[in-house]
Amino acid sequence: MIKVKKDNFFLNEEVNTCLNNIIKNKSFANGYIFYGAEGLGKKQTALQFIQEIFKKSSPSKNLEEKIKNNNHPDFLIIEPDSLLETKSSGGSDLEKKTKSGSEIIKIAQIRNIKTFLSQKSINSEKKIVLIIDAHLLNEAASNCLLKTLEEPSNGIFILLTSKLNLLLDTIISRCQIVRFRSFSSQQIKSILKEYLDTSKSNINAKLEFEDLINSANGSPNQLLKNIEIWNDFSDEIIIKLNSPVKNSLEILEISKLISEKLEIFQQISLVNLIQTVWWRKTKNIGLVKKLEKLKYLLRKSIQPRLAWEITFLKISMEDI
Structure with missing residues (x-):
């Protein structure tokens, strides 16, 4: 059985x-x-x-x-x-x-x-x-x-x-x-709860549970990957990624850290998570489109660090 x-x-x-x-x-x-x-x-x-x-x-x-x-x-x-x-x-x-x-x-x-x-x-x-x-x-x-x-x-x-x-x-x-059908939000919530009950890892307090659920797109596997990726960064970086980054020096620092710390497939997962968080806070469709373009560039393996820098700099110039 x-x-x-x-x-x-x-x-x-x-x-x-x-x-x-x-x-x-x-x-x-x-x-x-x-x-x-x-x-x-x-x-x-x-x-x-x-x-x-x-x-x-x-x-x-x-x-x-x-x-x-x-x-x-x-x-x-x-x-x-x-x-x-x-x-x-x-x-x-x-x-x-x-x-x-x-x-x-x-x-x-x-x-x-x-x-x-x-x-x-x-x-x-x-x-x-x-x-x-x-x-x-x-x-x-x-x-x-x-x-x-x-x-x-x-x-x-x-x-x-x-x-x-x-x-x-x-x-x-x-x-x-x-x-194989995608899991409902309620099922993903149950999985998240079970993960928290059985895992020694703590989800960063700055991350909303709803953001984790929405960014998983009905996939339990993606949910757990997102948790691992998000938890891999320091609280300081997480706080900065919780909303569009405006400071040019911070953009360079964060872009360098992401490109060095994560493989390409992990970077794409991180973009999905950032996209979910920033959409909830800004409801800015232009921002979402820029992040979609970032995912495209990452899939093409076009200098990941440069792709992050350009995307963040373009977003920083918008009135959000």
Whole structure:
């Protein structure tokens, strides 16, 4: 039985009910698409789903660890190429490259699936393939995957995506879609309360809870990331970021600190949080647009420190 663990905020009750019914009835489709915004626990849920499928056919020692470490003989995980290239370079580099927009899933990786499925399963009735960020399949890889899905096999495909519209319609039509919906504000509030009850970290007193909730965009994962990022700064910096910065020297100081302290993906999360706080205080649409432009520049990796400085300086010249 898939359970929502108390220490794991990501798993979705509605999705888990659906997947438990599939396991109980052994009514496995050839393919599943786990679709929803980033940070809703698609990968965590997929790994638990895979674990439960294997448990039913062949319980074994250290099953959870084998799946987590991708060393189960009947399980194959396909990740975008840049993820594979940066595995040895540490977590922050991995995250940074994943968000850079240069990652792709190539046809050679899909051909590996065909080889994997052609071999007899060792420990289980089914072989399972998990494809991370399936929307990053290039054209050749997409067509190859489609042919693989059309061929009879003893495999189950699970595709994870936040961008369903980028998948081939013919791939979508051959899979069962499992929708991950964003959490409501009330659910995010409950998660925040549970985090505060179980965490040793204290949320900076200068930050409104509503700002944390709104900036999470219905994602528990994003909520916790925002808390970590915000708590990483001193009270002095937090106070300055609570409203548009006007002092030129402070702008240079804060821009330098942010660009040195945070990876690009963390900086974008910080912009989202600042945007929420400043909108609540100013209701200035021009300010919001400037922060949107900042996010665009950060995603393009255009000199982050300079991007922060220019944005803050432009905002400081407005009558807010």
